[in-house]
Amino acid sequence: MPASAPTHPVIPELIRLLGPDAVLTDPQELRVYECDGFPIAKGLPTAVIFPRDTVQVAQAVGIITRHNLQVIPRGSGTGLAGGAVAYGSGVIVCTSRMTRIESIDLDNRVAVVQAGVLNTALSDAILHSGLRFSPDPSSQRASTIGGNAATNAGGINTLKHGVTTNHVLGVEFVTAQGEIVQTRATGLYDGVGPDLPALLCGSEGILGILTRIWCRLVPIPRHFRTMYAVFNDSQAACRSVADVIAAGLVPASMEMMDGQMVRVVEEAFHYGFPTDAQALLLIEIDGVERTLDGQLQQVVSICKHNGACDIQHCSDPTRRAELWSARKRAFGAIGRLARSYCTQDACLPRSALAKAIKEITEIGRRFGITLSNVFHAGDGNVHPILLFDEDNPDEVQNTLRCSEEILEYCITLGGTITGEHGVGVEKLHLMPKLFSPQTLRTFTDIKTALDPGHHINDGKLIPSDTLHIELMQPATPRSPGGAMVIG
Amino acid sequence: MSTTALTYSQDIAELVRKSRETKTPLVDYGLAHRGLGHAPPNSHTAIQLTGGLIEHHVPDMTVRAHAGMKLGELQATLRENNQLLPIDADDDLSLGEILTHNVYGALRQGFGSVRDLVLGLSFIDGRGDDIAVGGRTVKNVAGLDVSRFMVGSLGQFGIVHTVTLRTSALPPQATWVELTGHDPGPFDALVRAALLTDANPQLVDCRYDAPRWVLRMGYLGKSAATAVQVRSLETLDDAHPDLHVTHTGHGDMRDLTRELSITRAWRRTAGALVKLVVPPNTTGRACRLLKEWSDSNHPLHIDALPPFGCVMTGGHLSAEQARSLDRVVRDVRRSLGGFAVWHARPGNDPSITPFSPEPSEMTVLRKLKHALDPDNLLNPGRML
Numbered sequence: 046m047p048a049s050a051p052t053h054p055v056i057p058e059l060i061r062l063l064g065p066d067a068v069l070t071d072p073q074e075l076r077v078y079e080c081d082g083f084p085i086a087k088g089l090p091t092a093v094i095f096p097r098d099t100v101q102v103a104q105a106v107g108i109i110t111r112h113n114l115q116v117i118p119r120g121s122g123t124g125l126a127g128g129a130v131a132y133g134s135g136v137i138v139c140t141s142r143m144t145r146i147e148s149i150d151l152d153n154r155v156a157v158v159q160a161g162v163l164n165t166a167l168s169d170a171i172l173h174s175g176l177r178f179s180p181d182p183s184s185q186r187a188s189t190i191g192g193n194a195a196t197n198a199g200g201i202n203t204l205k206h207g208v209t210t211n212h213v214l215g216v217e218f219v220t221a222q223g224e225i226v227q228t229r230a231t232g233l234y235d236g237v238g239p240d241l242p243a244l245l246c247g248s249e250g251i252l253g254i255l256t257r258i259w260c261r262l263v264p265i266p267r268h269f270r271t272m273y274a275v276f277n278d279s280q281a282a283c284r285s286v287a288d289v290i291a292a293g294l295v296p297a298s299m300e301m302m303d304g305q306m307v308r309v310v311e312e313a314f315h316y317g318f319p320t321d322a323q324a325l326l327l328i329e330i331d332g333v334e335r336t337l338d339g340q341l342q343q344v345v346s347i348c349k350h351n352g353a354c355d356i357q358h359c360s361d362p363t364r365r366a367e368l369w370s371a372r373k374r375a376f377g378a379i380g381r382l383a384r385s386y387c388t389q390d391a392c393l394p395r396s397a398l399a400k401a402i403k404e405i406t407e408i409g410r411r412f413g414i415t416l417s418n419v420f421h422a423g424d425g426n427v428h429p430i431l432l433f434d435e436d437n438p439d440e441v442q443n444t445l446r447c448s449e450e451i452l453e454y455c456i457t458l459g460g461t462i463t464g465e466h467g468v469g470v471e472k473l474h475l476m477p478k479l480f481s482p483q484t485l486r487t488f489t490d491i492k493t494a495l496d497p498g499h500h501i502n503d504g505k506l507i508p509s510d511t512l513h514i515e516l517m518q519p520a521t522p523r524s525p526g527g528a529m530v531i532g
Numbered sequence: 533m534s535t536t537a538l539t540y541s542q543d544i545a546e547l548v549r550k551s552r553e554t555k556t557p558l559v560d561y562g563l564a565h566r567g568l569g570h571a572p573p574n575s576h577t578a579i580q581l582t583g584g585l586i587e588h589h590v591p592d593m594t595v596r597a598h599a600g601m602k603l604g605e606l607q608a609t610l611r612e613n614n615q616l617l618p619i620d621a622d623d624d625l626s627l628g629e630i631l632t633h634n635v636y637g638a639l640r641q642g643f644g645s646v647r648d649l650v651l652g653l654s655f656i657d658g659r660g661d662d663i664a665v666g667g668r669t670v671k672n673v674a675g676l677d678v679s680r681f682m683v684g685s686l687g688q689f690g691i692v693h694t695v696t697l698r699t700s701a702l703p704p705q706a707t708w709v710e711l712t713g714h715d716p717g718p719f720d721a722l723v724r725a726a727l728l729t730d731a732n733p734q735l736v737d738c739r740y741d742a743p744r745w746v747l748r749m750g751y752l753g754k755s756a757a758t759a760v761q762v763r764s765l766e767t768l769d770d771a772h773p774d775l776h777v778t779h780t781g782h783g784d785m786r787d788l789t790r791e792l793s794i795t796r797a798w799r800r801t802a803g804a805l806v807k808l809v810v811p812p813n814t815t816g817r818a819c820r821l822l823k824e825w826s827d828s829n830h831p832l833h834i835d836a837l838p839p840f841g842c843v844m845t846g847g848h849l850s851a852e853q854a855r856s857l858d859r860v861v862r863d864v865r866r867s868l869g870g871f872a873v874w875h876a877r878p879g880n881d882p883s884i885t886p887f888s889p890e891p892s893e894m895t896v897l898r899k900l901k902h903a904l905d906p907d908n909l910l911n912p913g914r915m916l
């Protein structure tokens with residue numbers, strides 16, 4: 046039982062439905078759920094519940110909405126935009142006990158999983174088959190497939206193999222009215238009428254709670270060449286990326302780290318990267334073995350032509366694993382530089398990458414912010430990482446303003462404010478800069494059609510009339526983070 | 533009834549607003565999908581979109597075009613820059629028709645369907661407002677993914693007038709191998725095995741070409757690579773004594789496109805045409821069951837995409853024969869799972885249900901239709 050007595054009348058009802066061990070109300074324990082991977086926006090939920098299946102989710106949603114509380118879907122809370130946080134009041138519906146892989150059909154290359162199954166758990170379960178679930182966010186050991194679908198997560202190999210929505214064949218979800226809706230489960234690779242699973246993917250939990258996902262399984266690439274190219278100039282690295290794409294090559298991944306990131310990773314993990322590099326491109330090609338050396342040579346000559354000063358490549362699986370672990374651990378290494386960091390996530394036309402990286406560095410300098418970059422260069426998806434101290438309100442505000450300027454600049458280049466992390470609450474204020482009032486109204490109309498009372502994760506992804514989260518204004522002069530204006 | 537040709541968003545928006553006032557539905561079923569879904573109401577304004585290229589960002593490999601642009605015209609423009617849109621559909625179909633009807637074919641195996649290629653689009657909703665979603669970047673999660681939602685929407689949720697798509701590099705060479713057998717059953721296993729080897733094709737389809745079944749697997753790229761893949765396929769084929777390589781074709785992309793269009797040419801004139809989607813590992817069985825009907829009733833064209841369980845069948849059937857085929861299609865669907873959509877029914881026969889079974893998400897789709905087209909003006913009743 047929770048340490049403190051239940052206060053809100055919803056709590057006894059939820060306990061009756063789910064049992065006491067599935068309802069968290071102790072304020073100390075609730076603190077774990079006050080934010081996700083975006084530490085600037087915080088809010089304490091009324092309770093956190095842990096249903097085990099779809100029916101429990103549907104019944105719980107019925108109870109929560111009857112009490113006129115917000116329902117906040119949550120997977121592992123690794124989201125980077127504040128989407129899984131309860132602002133004001135609300136009950137977090139956490140899928141962490143919905144971890145059943147319900148069926149694996151290798152012949153038809155589909156697995157049906159509960160939403161709380163961790164991304165790597167599925168691929169691990171089918172490793173023997175030569176198939177995998179392809180989406181590979183760097184958080185894949187921790188994040189859930191439901192969360193990946195709800196954010197349409199990308200990853201390192203999405204350049205060639207696609208983002209989460211390309212690998213979701215169907216979904217089951219619970220609406221605000223507690224209805225259970227199943228989409229496209231009969232046809233697997235096709236359906237009748239508009240693509241409802243695609244609408245649910247990337248909807249950040251505002252249309253309903255995903256409870257089951259039909260995951261497409263694809264062959265694991267068997268042959269690779271992995272290389273890195275070191276540059277004395279980040280512009281040259283960006284130009285190489287654009288040139289590789291323009292040459293019609295489709296590497297599986299093309300990732301970039303700036304000089305600062307290379308040094309941090311090298312100091313933390315000792316992979317043998319040169320610490321005087323200004324940029325490092327990590328590139329992988331997969332496909333038919335016989336063709337790989339030819340493609341690799343093409344990429345190498347493009348990098349050389351753009352001034353790469355050191356190029357190393359390998360086909361050895363151990364070294365390959367090391368190189369990719371360097372990339373995946375880059376975020377963790379950032380912790381050595383600052384107490385808090387804010388990862389931005391703009392996406393640009395790839396030909397604009399060089400220009401954008403230059404200007405982003407300049408914007409960081411103007412704001413006096415230390416800025417590192419590790420990103421999915423092949424997708425044009427930049428991740429400037431802004432370092433700050435979350436206990437210093439001025440630094441928080443400065444970070445938010447700097448982020449805003451970076452994203453606004455990216456919009457002017459034909460880019461978007463988020464390539465994979467989502468809007469959450471973090472980028473809400475930028476939505477009117479990207480979309481017309483009519484388009485925003487359409488998003489709202491779609492939400493209202495599925496959630497007439499705006500009970501599910503309101504105030505995320507699209508600006509809301511009822512829940513307004515204003516991060517750009519501190520609540521009080523000395524409080525970190527943003528103000529939450531509820532009304 | 534005359535058809536109004538439109539290209540620009542302002543004109544479409546104006547027409548929608550007028551139609552709202554006069555309560556006259558707007559109907560666009562496309563060129564090759566006129567028989568798909570319930571028939572339009574008697575009184576309506578027929579529209580047809582036209583248009584051309586807006587911008588081709590060559591180095592970014594993205595293209596923006598009016599939805600009314602014909603696929604063939606787009607391909608010709610892209611070809612000048614060694615690119616293509618990897619969708620196999622007829623050249624005279626517009627991009628909008630391909631998108632709203634989710635047209636895909638044998639190339640889906642290597643390149644995905646239009647759902648995987650669309651980056652953004654603009655449409656006029658049922659109020660006459662111009663709505664722009666997505667963008668021109670290859671990844672984008674800002675806002676709801678209405679671009680992909682529109683794929684297969686049958687023109688019921690908005691009139692798509694502009695689309696942004698990702699393109700691919702034009703492969704220097706195409707090689708396709710045809711394997712034949714007396715039964716389509718073994719095709720599924722062979723395709724499954726190929727997916728896990730170097731023989732993993734970028735193109736797969738199969739068809740009944742009397743008196744035998746033909747499975748076609750294609751490889752696109754440099755000749756050194758495709759040669760390796762073909763050899764790998766031949767090794768796999770050795771394990772299937774009942775299948776024989778009977779033809780290997782080489783050419784450029786235009787040659788391949790011609791081959792693919794010949795295979796599906798029958799569909800444009802068929803009085804009866806139905807798409808059946810079953811679990812992929814039962815494609816061969818579905819084909820076999822349809823062939824049995826064909827043998828004892830009326831000759832059918834049958835072609836299929838084994839990796840996706842999609843079977844297209846039909847021909848010149850009388851209304852009675854079409855009803856009988858419908859019963860078989862239902863039986864196949866019931867025993868194997870999946871769904872069926874009629875693309876053409878003789879005399880628009882109302883006793884043949886255009887969609888079966890009704891999708892389980894129908895209630896939600898109705899709500900979304902009402903949100904985007906509150907007066908039910910756009911292709912009303914076609915599906916919803």
Ligand SMILES: Cc1cc2nc3c(=O)[nH]c(=O)nc-3n(C[C@H](O)[C@H](O)[C@H](O)COP(=O)(O)OP(=O)(O)OC[C@H]3O[C@@H](n4cnc5c(N)ncnc54)[C@H](O)[C@@H]3O)c2cc1C
Pocket residue numbers: 081082117118119120121122123124125127128129140160181182183184187188189190191192193194195196197198199200201249250251253254255256376377465466469502505
């Ligand atoms: C170190 C690190 C690296 C990362 N790398 C990447 C990366 O490479 N690519 C990438 O795209 N992202 C990355 N992320 C962001 C994050 O991991 C992804 O967004 C991930 O998909 C979130 O999954 P989750 O289970 O943690 O979801 P949560 O954080 O719990 O939720 C995210 C959003 O989805 C909603 N949601 C969650 N579950 C459901 C459900 N079942 N039904 C409906 N809505 C739901 C929530 O309401 C919220 O809006 C990274 C994060 C970290 C901390």
